[in-house]
Amino acid sequence: MAKSAKMIKKQPATPSSFSDVVRLAIPNKGRIAAPIMDLVEKSGLHLAENGERRLIARTLDPHVEILFARPVDIPEYVATGAADLGITGHDMVVEREADVEELLDLQFGKAKLVLAVHEDSEITSVKQLAGLKVATEFPVITRNYFKKHKVNVEVVIVGGACEATPHLGIADAIIDLSSSGTTLKTNRLRVIDEVLVTSTHLIGNRASLVAKKGKIDEIHLALESVIRARGQCYLMMNVKRASLDTVKRVLPGLSGPTVMDVASSEDLVAVHAVVNEERVYTLINSLRRAGAKDILVMAIQRMIR
Template sequence: MKSTGRERTVMRLAVPNKGRIADPIIELVEAGGLKIENSHTRKLISRTSDPEIEVLFARPIDIPEYVAIGAADIGITGRDMVLERGSVVDEILDLGSGAARLVLAVPEDSDIESAEDLDGKKVATEFPGVCEKFFEKRGISVTLVPVGGACEAAPYLGIADAIIDLTSSGTTLATNKLRIVDEILSSTTVLIGNPDARKKYADKIDEFSLAIRSVLSAKGQRYLMMNVLRDNLDEVRSVLPGLSGPTIMDVASDKGMVAVHAVVSEEHLYSLISTLKRAGAKDILIVPIERMIR
């Protein structure tokens, strides 16, 4: 790990200070149990509820390089940012959130139908590093026009024939009368680490990763509890989609009754409850799951 000043005695986590993925990342970290002091102010360095971890708030595009040079030991940002910077980091965990595509788009009335049609033309983008590799690999000669924002306006301002930009739903592109002609890459939010720091803080990184995974595993899941007559147990079990169950326990006050517990997907609950009721379940409780460790 390269030296960046005085030796730190705590692990440093870099998270975005702004942008579309900033709030979801901070919410995820805190849902995992790591509370960030004054997270709403997002000052450069903040302490956390764990005295062995501090948080560095930084621009998403800067996080890969901060992690690579050791200014931070681990960080959370978009995979597109890691690829754009070309930083040498380890990908520890794909969070699966913040999904977006980096696409090549042109005005709706353009006669450009493919990347090859851009040979000799101009392309505006916030991702010149990724784009240069994309066009070089295809043997296409373009002039890249780096922009810092409002990329969609570039063709209409006459500064570019096409753009390469991130899109989640495609709505912004459609609103600006742009159509997609190619996809460069897909991106999600990832947890990355400095290769040397992963050795120095191995236990602490594993602890943090487990906390994050437990929150991600719990998303969309509910804990279902009910009482069932023993005579109806087989029918209830046949309609109950549990992850690894269900768990069945005796009810001390009624030997003819058992308690059934299971983790089920939220998307199944709407029709499942009435089905369970018809199968003989009663006293049904549905409880949110904050974290789940498998």
């Protein structure tokens, strides 16, 4: 006898229900899409489809695939197990109230979610917005913010161009993302309060972090190593042993320079160090004056501690 439809209860999907493949969700568009794709490529997770972008793309690692999705949907995909990992803004995670683990701050896409009014407005505090309209693309964060401040407002949900709403009479204030403040100034808006600080994060499904720990740890380390290498470069040079102490005093480094003997009749040593690339321009001349020669400067793609 066939079971009644009422007797069949659909269970939520869990990551381990499908395979040992780790699915990483990343944005298909938006301001952080290109930097994230660059990060993924530099980490070694190269797409296997010769650059052709599909909804789900294989990588050169047969145990990792990429899901391209809207940034706002990624927290939900990860929370429900449709993806094991995701890369999206912290603001998206908070807005969707997603039950995920934030694993790594990728340190780009930094911005602030701010409360702002027209520069000619007499409003200077949150309390003065009681009974007024606030436009936003982040209704959950906005309602929670005003609930915290015990202020009742009417939330107007907009899909874009939030900064124009005070000029159009649609809202008395906005809660919107600001990275540099330029857009706010251009639209003659004045910040009243900072609601949330955000940046791009690697997030994980809680069940996947247990079921697929080995591969997820591998992906986490690969991404983290690219982040650590940013802004760093590798210096190599030859130094006469008599000048080594002088060079070491000039040369900064993460853990001090590495010094190795050189097979040379000049009694040379090879000195290697990782330094901040912003210092290289002035550092080179200082090193030469200290006695270094044959100086090489190399980019670092990944750095693992």
